Amino acid sequence: MSGSVGLARVLEPAGVLPQAAWRLDASPEIGPDEVRIRVRRLNLDAASYRQLAEKHAGDGAAIRAEVLGIVETRGKMHNPVTGSGGMLIGVVEEVGPESPLPVKPGDRVATLVSLTLTPLRITDGLAGWDGLSEQVPAEGTAILFGRSVVGVLPDDLPPELALAVYDVCGAPALTDRIVRGYDRPTVVVLGGAGKSGSLSLAAAKRANARTVAVVVSETERATLQKAGLADRIAIADARDPVAVAEAVGEPADVTVVCVDVPGCEHGAILATAPGGTVIFFSMATSFPAAALGAEGLAADVTMLVGNGYVPGHAEFAVGLLREVPAVRALFEARIAAD
């Protein structure tokens, strides 16, 4: 099992898994159960890109230089501040004879594991990227281990669209699973107009939930209204717990946090009824803030770390996109605006 989780790629510190490593060996030669991918595009995690953009005040050249520096230093695109990465798409170049992954050379694929554990080499200096978007055209190589998750890109969707959906595909699948554990629940989604938010709303609605979206602006409200994914839409700053609780009104059975900024834990907890569940999908979630916040509020709520892996999650999310034209329209608008 050791080889299959990529231990041989860990340079420092020794003994940890690739995700926890400071530095990986990103050399393109593959081991017997590895797969090498010719990289086409990176999709940076929203929390990671936001941190970089804020640090460099939107200076694209500086953002690009820092991304290159991180990949060069760490052998992976693992933002040391946010701890998050993103995903990539590319073409399978070589498959080791012992790889259990269902891919062959020439397949157009998206990695469904985080960039924080994917050995990555950039060879074009990111010359095709202006640093102003999460979507990063890139040339280079990436490595997949035996125990990994990869999705072949669907033929009927543009690759940017598939990548954007795959990036957040754990959210609707886990939302569906949790929502079905309640009887006609109310589901609140913080950040309902975003990618993971809109897919989570669509999943909850299909699972017969009453859906409430909390968004940050009148513009987002108007967009989401048109999509018809939420039975009610409220405007509030997700970092303001009292404002969130007031906007939501009657506490929810399930609250889904899809806002990629720090400080949304307490609003989510206050918005959730005793016996309810909070699912944290934002990588900006603070573990102690959630644990101590619930304790401090004497809130008997179940709090889930949003696991990015649920069996069948990629197909589930792509299925939602095909079934609900409004979700597809939201994604296409976001990609066009990017």
Add this chain to the structure above:
Amino acid sequence: MSGSVGLARVLEPAGVLPQAAWRLDASPEIGPDEVRIRVRRLNLDAASYRQLAEKHAGDGAAIRAEVLGIVETRGKMHNPVTGSGGMLIGVVEEVGPESPLPVKPGDRVATLVSLTLTPLRITDGLAGWDGLSEQVPAEGTAILFGRSVVGVLPDDLPPELALAVYDVCGAPALTDRIVRGYDRPTVVVLGGAGKSGSLSLAAAKRANARTVAVVVSETERATLQKAGLADRIAIADARDPVAVAEAVGEPADVTVVCVDVPGCEHGAILATAPGGTVIFFSMATSFPAAALGAEGLAADVTMLVGNGYVPGHAEFAVGLLREVPAVRALFEARIAAD
């Protein structure tokens, strides 16, 4: 509701709850729904004390000075590095006319909410503390809000013992709840010889689970063996995921993380079977490491943020202590060694 969660005590930044605040107003005058406690002893969170002790290389005077500095600066004992606090015991001094808490002046109580949200003033310079233990004799005042949790100390237990149990009482109660959702499960407790670990083992055993403890040393193994709380005891460094998985063997239905050091997420995930649950009680847990680790390992496990509040948790934990003499003996030995 605003008043009852302590918003009026938040000095900066405005609008957040006391736990998220940088600085609280710790003045001893109480509002109508507040309670003032004359402080007797603080019990620092294990992760917090460990960080302070390591930073100051065990220099007690320096540790004491830093704790005093934190309380002076923030109006609460909220370690800015670990994000964690601890608890306190004291005597109720004044109860506001609108307080819903079931206490009266003169009651000996323990706060069951974190010190990270408890307005605290220290008036004796911690003169009675050598800085070398998590247990901190202290004089001063603390404030409880309307929506808070407080436990009257049981008459049959020494206050240090009750405080040590209350400090971790969320762990056995939540373990019990989760374990009962499985049919005769295997439960692995990382850090089974510690306070929350031994109580979680006892709770799992009483709920008919097969229990496996992972401990760090032969000494801990011997101690725990004598207590008879674990059906099997393995020695491994919880930060080494491969070692943990090998030590555990057959993956568990429920894995409980009670090791207060960073880097235990991946071992816990690898030790858990598909469909199983990981409960993270350590404040040193990293949210992104858990979320991205499970995704990277394609692990279909439910991951819970260990909520320190479960209704009836204090009585539940004290009940276990009374019922299981071995647990009480473990606690008494730890307190004596402290």
